[in-house]
Amino acid sequence: MVLDFFKGDIKTVQKxxxxxxxxxxxxxxxxxxxxxxxxxxxxxxxxxxVIDKLxxxxxDRKAAVRAAKIYEQAEDAHIEMGMREIVNASICISNNxxxxxSERRQYEGVNGLKFV
Numbered sequence: 001m002v003l004d005f006f007k008g009d010i011k012t013v014q015k016x017x018x019x020x021x022x023x024x025x026x027x028x029x030x031x032x033x034x035x036x037x038x039x040x041x042x043x044x045x046x047x048x049x050v051i052d053k054l055x056x057x058x059x060d061r062k063a064a065v066r067a068a069k070i071y072e073q074a075e076d077a078h079i080e081m082g083m084r085e086i087v088n089a090s091i092c093i094s095n096n097x098x099x100x101x102s103e104r105r106q107y108e109g110v111n112g113l114k115f116v
Contacts, residue, residue, distance in 0.1 A: 025100075026055040028091045030084060057095045059087055066090035070110055079109050089113050 032051065039047050059067075067090035074081045089110045092099045099107065100116040107113055 063090040063094040
């Protein structure tokens with residue numbers, strides 16, 4: 001969603017604006033890494049000026065334990081999930097945060113995960 005925001009996607013811009021005005025928008029450390037990895041040059045620093053104002057939710061011990069549970073549940077249910085999705089979901093669940101994503105189907109079946 002963050003990349004969609006910076007690309008100017010109208011729906012995404014409106015949704016992010018709504019939540020940022022309510023002061024309840026944050027970013028996971030995984031999403032932050034993704035941004036640093038894909039945005040190059042001066043654009044990277046322009047993006048970081050905006051993103052650095054958000055609270056960052058980190059992948060800590062609690063999230064790691066939750067990630068292991070999500071991984072096991074997905075494996076038992078024969079659901080393919082990428083590690084990025086597992087880690088982001090675990091961070092959100094551990095911090096009681098809602099996930100704002102344009103790729104909900106990648107998170108289907110994750111118990112306890114709530115979406116915006």
